[in-house]
Amino acid sequence: MTARAVITGLGVVAPSGVGADAHWKSIMDGASRLGRISRFDPSSYPVTLAGEVPDFDPDEFVNPRLKVATDRWTWHGFAAAQEALSDSAVDLSTMDPYETAVALASSSGGNEFGQGELQSLWSEPDGAVSVYQSIAWFYAASVGQISILHQLKGQCSVLVAESAGGLDSFAQAARTIRRGTKVVLAGGTEGPLSPYALTCQLSTRRLSTGTDPATAYRPFAPGAAGYVVGEGGAVLLVEDLDHARERGADIYGEVLGWSATHDGRATRPGDGGDQAQVARALRVALERADRAASDVDVVFPDAVGVPECDRVEAAAIREVFGDQVPVTTQKGQLGRLYQGGAALDVATALQAMRYDVLPATHGLTEVAPGCELNFVTEPTARRTSLAVVNARGYDGYNTALVVGRYEEAS
The missing domain is CATH 3.40.47.10 (Thiolase/Chalcone synthase)
Structure with missing residues (x-):
């Protein structure tokens, strides 16, 4: 129970860009990454702005077999997980797969995939949906798919607590490290930009209806009127300290409490x-x-x-x-x-x-x-x-x- 959990890899797929370096450069230059929703026509909605991942090509990170079976939020998870693994320089092929795991957070799963299939069900004469409908929308899909892809066979978890779950995943990762696991992917991504998903979010009455990206989302400011939703997120590699030191890993920091x-x-x-x-x-x-x-x-x-x-x-x-x-x-x-x-x-x-x-x-x-x-x-x-x-x-x-x-x- 004394094992220390350190972070040795960063994977970012967010409106700030793909990769930790792109993210840091974006937030340092200070330019807004919000804009009009492009994934569908938002003109009939009171909310028209979002933070979208720029120039994201899923084919760079997802093979065709997995692409047809998964939603955009899982594509972001694949990409962020790969970025974190590459950044950490960990060689999973040399490890016992039962000493590796995934603990990610999700709010609502694969909305875009699910909506597409339901629309096909309503509009097509054969009334059928993809065989992948049952798993692609599921809030644990990213955890399952990433664990299978990288053969991470230890205790895997999905945390659900809206935004708070993104931090709960690191607590779960640290606990898993203390129980003997050597490597855990933690964090989370989201894909909330589809008509159905946006409709669900509007029910909270917390989304900004502003149309100017510069002023629509202003936390702690006078006139603040809600938030602008964004997609993507981050996956980080949490590792047992002794294991990280043995392989000479570069350590970003430590999960302390x-x-x-x-x-x-x-x-x-x-x-x-x-x-x-x-x-x-x-x-x-x-x-x-x-x-x-x-x-x-x-x-x-x-x-x-x-x-x-x-x-x-x-x-x-x-x-x-x-x-x-x-x-x-x-x-x-x-x-x-x-x-x-x-x-x-x-x-x-x-x-x-x-x-x-x-x-x-x-x-x-x-x-x-x-x-x-x-x-x-x-x-x-x-x-x-x-x-x-x-x-x-x-x-x-x-x-x-x-x-x-x-x-x-x-």
Whole structure:
């Protein structure tokens, strides 16, 4: 139970680009990656903007046999997993497959594939759907397909807690490492850009109806009016420290602590959540990491862009950290990727440690009353050794994760 879980590979497929380097370059240049939805005509919907993965060619990452049997969100998972494995330089062929695993998060699975098949069922005279309909939409499809593709035969898991699940996956990966597994792929991707998926999301009344990419999604700002949805996410390779050191791996950072809480009630319009439970998740994660709030160099918030939610989260951060800890978010630039966004925040935090630079909070020129925090407003050189990532899921989920620069001793 003393095994340490470190991160040795980053895989990113997001509106910021494909690959960790492309992602870092995008968030540092600060340009918005939001735009009008191109995957279908959104003109009949109140929401027309999204964060789409640019120039993504699934044929580069998915063979034709798997492509016809899977949804776009799983294609993103294939690509991000391959990026993470390549970045880590781990050779799975030399490992016992039962010492490898996958723990990914998903909000709703393969909506685009499912909608296409149901439309065929309604419109075609033979009334048939693909034999893959039963698995391609399933929220665990990416975990299953990635584990089969790479022969990862250990304890595999799928986490479902809206955005919070993207952090829960790293907690699950660390627990799995402590039980004896050597390598776990963790994180998550999302494919929420289809007519059916968008209709489902509209029911939360949290999506922005703005049409200007520069102002539609402004967490913690006056006039914030919801979020812009995004696709993609990140998959990271979590590894047993001893195994990583034996093979001479390059270590990005370490999973030090985590905590998950719940508000104990369903979310309703105007409900910003339970500040006490958000603060408790942050506080317990620090306790489990054996770190003090004063040790933290940066916080990546959930930043949902709904005024009530932003005020609750800001108050919880002030309660735990005071008002001086640097806070930064790039969601206004890339969109809210649900589970994939939380995983992407972990990748960003690790890159901030690698380069000792805090990326700017996108587009925040004025802070809304009640959201006063020490926001990073421009890229800032700073020695970064400890980061806290916060994520909140619709219907009351709260998760906090502490990641730190790898040190020889705990």
